Amino acid sequence: MPKITYIEHNGTQHPIQVPVGKSVMQGAVDNNVPGIDADCGGECACATCHVYIDAAWLERIGRPAAGSQEASMLSFAAVTQPDSRLSCQLRVTDALDGLMVRMPEGQH
Amino acid sequence: MADADRLKAALQPGASLAVIGGGYIGLEAAASARALGAEAIIIERESRVLARVACPILSEFFQTFHRGQGVTIEVDAQVAALEGANGRVGGVRLGDGRLIACDAALIGVGAVANDELAREAGLTCHNGIAVDLAARTDDPAIFAIGDCTSRPLPLYDRLGRLESVPNALEQAKQAAAMICGKPPPTPEVPWFWSDQYDLRLQIAGLPFDSTEIAVRGDVEAARFALFHLTATGTVQAVEAVNASTEFMGGRRIIARRKRLARADIEDMSISMQQLAA
Numbered sequence: 001m002p003k004i005t006y007i008e009h010n011g012t013q014h015p016i017q018v019p020v021g022k023s024v025m026q027g028a029v030d031n032n033v034p035g036i037d038a039d040c041g042g043e044c045a046c047a048t049c050h051v052y053i054d055a056a057w058l059e060r061i062g063r064p065a066a067g068s069q070e071a072s073m074l075s076f077a078a079v080t081q082p083d084s085r086l087s088c089q090l091r092v093t094d095a096l097d098g099l100m101v102r103m104p105e106g107q108h
Numbered sequence: 109m110a111d112a113d114r115l116k117a118a119l120q121p122g123a124s125l126a127v128i129g130g131g132y133i134g135l136e137a138a139a140s141a142r143a144l145g146a147e148a149i150i151i152e153r154e155s156r157v158l159a160r161v162a163c164p165i166l167s168e169f170f171q172t173f174h175r176g177q178g179v180t181i182e183v184d185a186q187v188a189a190l191e192g193a194n195g196r197v198g199g200v201r202l203g204d205g206r207l208i209a210c211d212a213a214l215i216g217v218g219a220v221a222n223d224e225l226a227r228e229a230g231l232t233c234h235n236g237i238a239v240d241l242a243a244r245t246d247d248p249a250i251f252a253i254g255d256c257t258s259r260p261l262p263l264y265d266r267l268g269r270l271e272s273v274p275n276a277l278e279q280a281k282q283a284a285a286m287i288c289g290k291p292p293p294t295p296e297v298p299w300f301w302s303d304q305y306d307l308r309l310q311i312a313g314l315p316f317d318s319t320e321i322a323v324r325g326d327v328e329a330a331r332f333a334l335f336h337l338t339a340t341g342t343v344q345a346v347e348a349v350n351a352s353t354e355f356m357g358g359r360r361i362i363a364r365r366k367r368l369a370r371a372d373i374e375d376m377s378i379s380m381q382q383l384a385a
Contacts, residue, residue, distance in 0.1 A: 039277050045301045045310065046274070047356065069308070072352035076360055076384070108294040 035103030054100035118212035121145030126210035130157030133216030253279035313345035
C-alpha cells in the first residue's frame with residue numbers, strides 16, 4: 001500500500017499507508033493527522049485541505065489545471081505558494097508511494 | 109438514510125417526483141431527479157424559488173436553468189393535500205384545484221429549531237437555542253451547535269440562525285476549543301454551497317443591509333457573481349455561480365469590510381486579486 005508522509009508545520013512527520021484510490025486528504029483525515037481540516041469533505045469547495053508538495057515530487061504531481069475549480073479555490077486560500085495543491089484533488093496511486101506533503105501554518 | 113435510499117429507488121427513468129418547496133433541498137433534489145432520468149415538478153409557495161435565501165436575480169437564474177433542464181416549476185402555489193392509495197402518494201392537490209401526478213413526493217419546506225430540550229432546561233431560546241461565540245448557552249456547562257442555534261454574527265452586529273455545514277463545523281470548533289482550553293478558531297465569514305447539475309453555487313456572507321447589487325461575469329453563460337453592497341459600498345455578501353475565484357476573493361473582501369465601487373466590481377479587466385488587495 002502506498003506510503004504518504006504528512007509533515008506538520010512544526011515539523012512532526014506522519015508516515016501513513018493510504019489505499020490506492022483514496023485522496024491524499026482522506027488519508028490524513030482517516031488517520032487523525034492534524035493540519036488538514038477538509039471542511040467540505042472533499043468537494044473542492046472550501047480550500048482547507050491545502051498542502052505544499054515536497055520539492056522532489058512537484059514536477060511529477062504538477063500544478064492544478066489552469067481554469068480548474070481547484071485553481072480558483074487556491075487563488076485565495078490561506079498562505080499559498082507555488083507548490084500548493086488541494087489534497088482532496090490528489091488521488092493516491094502506486095506511483096505516489098513515498099509522496100511527502102507539508103501542511104501550512106493554518107487552513108483558515 | 110432510509111428515506112434517502114427510498115427516494116433514490118423511486119427516481120427511475122420516467123418516474124415523476126413532486127418537490128414541495130423551492131429551497132436548496134428542493135432544487136438539489138430536482139437536479140438529481142433529472143440526472144437519474146426522472147421528471148421533477150417543484151411546487152413553491154412564494155413567487156420565486158429560493159425566496160428566503162437568495163436575491164431575485166439568483167432566483168431568476170435558477171428558475172430559468174432548471175426549466176431549461178426540463179423541470180416544471182409552479183410558483184405562488186399552495187399545497188392543499190397529498191393524494192394517493194394503498195399507502196403510496198399519487199399526486200399533490202394544489203390550492204387552485206389542480207392535481208400534480210407523481211410517483212414520489214419530497215417535502216423540503218424549511219426547518220424549525222428543535223429547542224424543546226433547551227427550553228425544558230430553562231435555557232434562553234429565540235429562533236434557536238441562544239449561544240455565544242464559544243457555542244455556550246446560558247449555562248456555561250451546556251454547549252449547543254448547528255442549525256438549532258441562534259448565534260452572534262460579529263460581521264453583522266446581529267444574531268442569526270444559520271443552516272449550513274460550514275456553520276456547524278465552525279461552532280463545533282468553537283465548542284471544542286472552549287472545552288479543551290485552546291485558543292478559539294479563526295472567525296469565519298458565514299458561507300454556504302449548493303451543487304445542482306454542473307452549477308456550483310457558493311455564497312459568502314449575508315446581505316442584511318444590501319441596497320445595491322453588482323453583477324460580475326456573465327449570467328447567460330452561467331459564470332457570474334453577485335456582490336451585495338450597503339449604502340456606503342461595503343461588500344456584505346457574494347453569491348457566485350461557477351465563479352470560485354469571486355467567491356474566495358469575495359469572502360476576503362467581506363471579512364475586511366472593504367468598500368468597493370460597483371463599476372469596479374463589474375469590470376472584468378480588474379482582477380479579483382486587485383479588488384481584494
